[in-house]
Amino acid sequence: MKRIGVLTSGGDAPGMNAAIRAVVRTGLDRGWEVFGIRQGYAGLIAGNMVPLGDREVGGIIQRGGTVLGSSRCPEFKTKEGQEKAVCRLDRQQIDGLVIIGGNGSQTGALALSRMNFPVVGVASTVDNDLYGSEFSIGVDTALNIAIEAIDRLKVTASSHQRAFLIEVMGRNCGYLALMAGIAGGAEAVVIPEVETDPEALAKELLAAYERGKPHAIVVVAEGALYNAEGLTRYFRENGERLGFELRSTILGHLQRGGTPTAFDRLLATRLGTAATERLSRGEYGVLAGHLKGEVAITPLDVVASTKKPLDLRILEWARILAR
Numbered sequence: 571m572k573r574i575g576v577l578t579s580g581g582d583a584p585g586m587n588a589a590i591r592a593v594v595r596t597g598l599d600r601g602w603e604v605f606g607i608r609q610g611y612a613g614l615i616a617g618n619m620v621p622l623g624d625r626e627v628g629g630i631i632q633r634g635g636t637v638l639g640s641s642r643c644p645e646f647k648t649k650e651g652q653e654k655a656v657c658r659l660d661r662q663q664i665d666g667l668v669i670i671g672g673n674g675s676q677t678g679a680l681a682l683s684r685m686n687f688p689v690v691g692v693a694s695t696v697d698n699d700l701y702g703s704e705f706s707i708g709v710d711t712a713l714n715i716a717i718e719a720i721d722r723l724k725v726t727a728s729s730h731q732r733a734f735l736i737e738v739m740g741r742n743c744g745y746l747a748l749m750a751g752i753a754g755g756a757e758a759v760v761i762p763e764v765e766t767d768p769e770a771l772a773k774e775l776l777a778a779y780e781r782g783k784p785h786a787i788v789v790v791a792e793g794a795l796y797n798a799e800g801l802t803r804y805f806r807e808n809g810e811r812l813g814f815e816l817r818s819t820i821l822g823h824l825q826r827g828g829t830p831t832a833f834d835r836l837l838a839t840r841l842g843t844a845a846t847e848r849l850s851r852g853e854y855g856v857l858a859g860h861l862k863g864e865v866a867i868t869p870l871d872v873v874a875s876t877k878k879p880l881d882l883r884i885l886e887w888a889r890i891l892a893r
């Protein structure tokens with residue numbers, strides 16, 4: 571191996587830059603040339619690549635987002651798009667690729683691997699829904715942003731004895747909502763994995779006031795059937811009968827734009843380094859993730875075909891701890 575590429579794909583996640591830096595410097599240390607591919611798979615198809623040296627990745631470890639840019643690229647889901655990408659890589663004489671991203675991006679990595687191109691993935695998504703990694707790059711930062719928002723809402727909610735819902739990201743996965751709910755001391759959590767009855771939720775919130783709480787906070791996952799939109803509509807239509815209002819805050823992309831925490835920088839550094847080492851050992855078609863405190867290597871076909879389970883026992887703690 572002489573020349574490798576690195577790209578970031580899908581939703582940007584705080585810590586992606588630390589991973590890019592680790593891949594570039596580990597690759598250069600092996601005596602390779604390293605190319606940065608801009609805008610994810612869209613840049614790969616277009617051949618948008620630049621050589622990266624040590625100094626090009628200086629001063630980025632502390633920055634959120636991705637200096638390489640990212641994209642959602644429908645064309646890469648097609649056979650033609652994937653063939654164009656491999657042609658670009660061959661033309662540029664790139665013989666290995668590190669792909670930093672979430673579920674969709676790693677499914678794309680698997681497609682390249684099935685075309686016999688050497689790839690290694692790095693687990694990175696704020697949703698934390700990627701099989702093969704207990705924590706993905708960006709989750710810790712996103713969680714910290716969510717709990718800061720919950721802490722702030724609690725201050726104003728307590729001053730007025732109000733009920734608030736806060737919607738967090740996560741696509742179809744309730745991980746961010748559940749963990750933010752526990753770490754933020756919420757009264758209730760609504761996630762896609764468990765059906766929610768808004769009437770029962772209203773009773774839970776009223777019960778919190780009856781237990782003497784000055785506030786009621788519900789953390790809601792964007793992917794839940796009753797997300798911010800659904801619950802807001804329900805409480806607007808039934809608020810008078812229920813006897814209280816539910817004010818809504820949608821955190822949205824604010825969660826993705828944070829400065830990476832120490833945990834995310836270290837995780838990204840470990841995974842970026844491990845992925846590059848795997849390329850140098852000729853171990854391809856795998857994802858570098860994090861399991862039980864260690865770097866874990868999982869075949870991409872297993873990653874792409876397995877749904878990461880959410881431990882629903884944790885939802886029970888959330889209920890007990892909201893006493």
Ligand code: ADP
Pocket residue numbers: 579580581611641642643644645646647648671672673674675676677678679681695
């Ligand atoms: P994430 O990687 O954060 O989950 P996406 O699901 O948007 O984000 O995926 C990022 C990109 O990965 C997509 O825009 C597409 O280019 C590529 N991708 C997603 N799914 C597939 C697939 N089934 N086959 C090939 N490429 C895919």
Ligand code: F6P
Pocket residue numbers: 581642672695696697739740741792826
């Ligand atoms: O996958 C990361 C994520 O932030 C999800 O939580 C969210 O549903 C989605 O990306 C938003 O995508 P976009 O930034 O393309 O609107």
